[in-house]
Amino acid sequence: MRFDTKLIHAAQPPDPLTGAVNPPIYLSSTFAQSAPNKHKGYVYGRSANPTRTVLENALAALESGAVGLAFSSGLGALTTLLEQFPSGSRIVAGNDLYGGTWRLFEHHRRQFGIVVDYVDLARGANLEAELAKGPAALVYFETPTNPLMRLADIADLSMRAHRSGALVAVDNTFASPALQRPLELGADIVLHSSTKYLGGHSDIIGGALVVKAPELGERMRWLQNAVGAVPSPFDVFLVLRGIHTLGVRMRAHGEGARAVAEVLEKSPKVSAVHYPGLVRHPQHALARRQMEGFGGMLSAELTGGLPAARRFLKALEIFTLAESLGGVESLIDHPATMTHASVPKAQREAGGVTDGLLRFSCGIEDPADLADAVRSALKGV
Numbered sequence: 001m002r003f004d005t006k007l008i009h010a011a012q013p014p015d016p017l018t019g020a021v022n023p024p025i026y027l028s029s030t031f032a033q034s035a036p037n038k039h040k041g042y043v044y045g046r047s048a049n050p051t052r053t054v055l056e057n058a059l060a061a062l063e064s065g066a067v068g069l070a071f072s073s074g075l076g077a078l079t080t081l082l083e084q085f086p087s088g089s090r091i092v093a094g095n096d097l098y099g100g101t102w103r104l105f106e107h108h109r110r111q112f113g114i115v116v117d118y119v120d121l122a123r124g125a126n127l128e129a130e131l132a133k134g135p136a137a138l139v140y141f142e143t144p145t146n147p148l149m150r151l152a153d154i155a156d157l158s159m160r161a162h163r164s165g166a167l168v169a170v171d172n173t174f175a176s177p178a179l180q181r182p183l184e185l186g187a188d189i190v191l192h193s194s195t196k197y198l199g200g201h202s203d204i205i206g207g208a209l210v211v212k213a214p215e216l217g218e219r220m221r222w223l224q225n226a227v228g229a230v231p232s233p234f235d236v237f238l239v240l241r242g243i244h245t246l247g248v249r250m251r252a253h254g255e256g257a258r259a260v261a262e263v264l265e266k267s268p269k270v271s272a273v274h275y276p277g278l279v280r281h282p283q284h285a286l287a288r289r290q291m292e293g294f295g296g297m298l299s300a301e302l303t304g305g306l307p308a309a310r311r312f313l314k315a316l317e318i319f320t321l322a323e324s325l326g327g328v329e330s331l332i333d334h335p336a337t338m339t340h341a342s343v344p345k346a347q348r349e350a351g352g353v354t355d356g357l358l359r360f361s362c363g364i365e366d367p368a369d370l371a372d373a374v375r376s377a378l379k380g381v
């Protein structure tokens with residue numbers, strides 16, 4: 001089965017009881033037993049729910065893993081993943097991370113003695129050097145990163161990490177399995193904020209883990225139940241519904257982002273455009289190699305800094321100023337004061353998240369309208 005067909009059919013047979021083509025939303029917190037501990041595989045809604053099972057099996061199939069697990073948020077998924085590592089464990093993480101991921105890592109450092117070292121993983125040799133300083137339990141990164149759209153070479157980093165015995169987890173939220181499948185490239189664990197492209201309609205908060213190896217997957221399933229950050233059956237249904245259109249949506253998001261990137265690239269008021277689909281992106285070749293499209297996210301730096309960013313945001317039509325991304329509607333974010341405000345200013349700026357940086361989540365509106373909106377807002381800067 002090809003990927004777009006898998007989105008609709010993989011691990012999603014019609015309901016065996018009724019033939020319904022969509023799984024029923026099982027709003028039941030508990031399940032009857034015919035005798036103590038004799039049941040049909042479902043006992044209590046935190047441990048497992050039949051609607052959730054359909055989503056979890058579909059996620060495993062789409063990301064080519066053995067076990068898929070759904071969570072109540074992306075950070076719920078990350079919290080559960082981190083429960084795997086005892087205090088004193090070392091994590092080597094990419095240095096360009098979702099702000100909430102960084103905040104949670106830092107919390108685990110202070111609270112539980114987890115050692116976290118942040119490295120620029122755009123160069124594989126940097127990981128090698130970091131791992132030479134001492135062993136790590138986990139190598140964790142996003143690609144493309146948020147908000148600077150830097151890439152990490154999943155196959156190369158996985159190989160280097162595995163040589164030193166570390167597990168590799170990739171946050172695949174920005175690309176989605178429609179464009180990139182880290183487990184096929186050598187990673188061990190994929191994390192999603194399904195709030196974003198998997199859900200796709202800005203109407204739920206959700207997360208997911210997909211694990212390649214069955215044993216580690218079962219360990220994570222145990223933690224999913226032990227920690228308890230599970231989604232509601234209704235939210236699960238909405239993610240499943242979103243997944244069905246992921247392929248067509250990702251292509252439309254990509255067309256919108258390309259149109260916007262081309263307008264930004266031509267403007268003298270813009271000093272940098274970060275979009276892996278541009279030939280000028282320093283890792284365009286890697287993007288072509290490990291992705292099947294470049295996605296709907298991009299960021300750009302205005303030469304005029306904060307005042308220019310403020311004027312641009314005020315003039316911009318169609319794009320809604322809001323956190324989050326990956327929905328059918330276009331959103332714009334000012335990372336320095338919004339999504340990345342919890343990262344200290346010096347660290348933020350050293351990483352390239354300056355006051356003039358804007359992050360675009362291009363929706364699936366007509367690309368020409370998105371391009372027009374950006375073009376006319378630039379006139380006001």
Ligand SMILES: *Cc1c(COP(=O)(O)O)cnc(C)c1O
Nearest residue numbers: 073074075098146173193195206
């Ligand atoms: C949003 C996001 C998260 C966190 O997910 P929530 O669903 O908000 O908890 C993690 N990583 C990335 C890349 C994100 O965009």
